[in-house]
Amino acid sequence: MAKVVTYEELKAHSTKDNLYVLIHGEVYDVTKFIDEHPGGDDVILAEAGKDATQAFEDVGHSDEARDLLPPLLVGSFEKEGALKISDTKAPGSGASVSDAVEQGSNLMYFIPLTLLGAYFAWRFYGA
Numbered sequence: 001m002a003k004v005v006t007y008e009e010l011k012a013h014s015t016k017d018n019l020y021v022l023i024h025g026e027v028y029d030v031t032k033f034i035d036e037h038p039g040g041d042d043v044i045l046a047e048a049g050k051d052a053t054q055a056f057e058d059v060g061h062s063d064e065a066r067d068l069l070p071p072l073l074v075g076s077f078e079k080e081g082a083l084k085i086s087d088t089k090a091p092g093s094g095a096s097v098s099d100a101v102e103q104g105s106n107l108m109y110f111i112p113l114t115l116l117g118a119y120f121a122w123r124f125y126g127a
């Protein structure tokens, strides 16, 4: 069975000398590759300890780029309790990174919109 990489392990490999990235639920050791990355090292380093899937996909990496991944594979990322928003939650009830990101961006819209709504309510219906 393929190795399962825990969140602790992912976080433990988040420096340029020792770097894992998480893409599509798989963890890759990019330590040796990072200096050859055509997009530079900082963009990959910025994804250390996080789910890099979206960053990786947003770039629209070529098939050649994707072919570089399998030899770097460490194992599959643990699904349960992975990358929780809060460590106080029981294992298994944790939301995934994409949930966290989603919630973050929803809040980004929700809070200003609520304030705007409150302002107009006050402006037009208030005393």
Ligand code: HEM
Pocket (backbone or CB within 6 Å): 021, 028, 030, 033, 037, 038, 039, 040, 043, 044, 047, 052, 055, 056, 059, 060, 061, 062, 063, 064, 065, 066, 068, 069
């Ligand atoms: C281990 C994972 C990765 C591999 C194997 C990889 C590989 C490559 C390759 C081969 C290219 C050249 C263009 C292409 O063939 O698509 C490239 C370009 C690029 N990559 Fe990655 N990449 C990885 C992760 C990332 C991540 C996490 C980011 C984060 C944003 C990123 C950002 C970029 C950017 C911005 C370019 C464009 C560079 C340019 O055209 O000037 N890459 N990558």
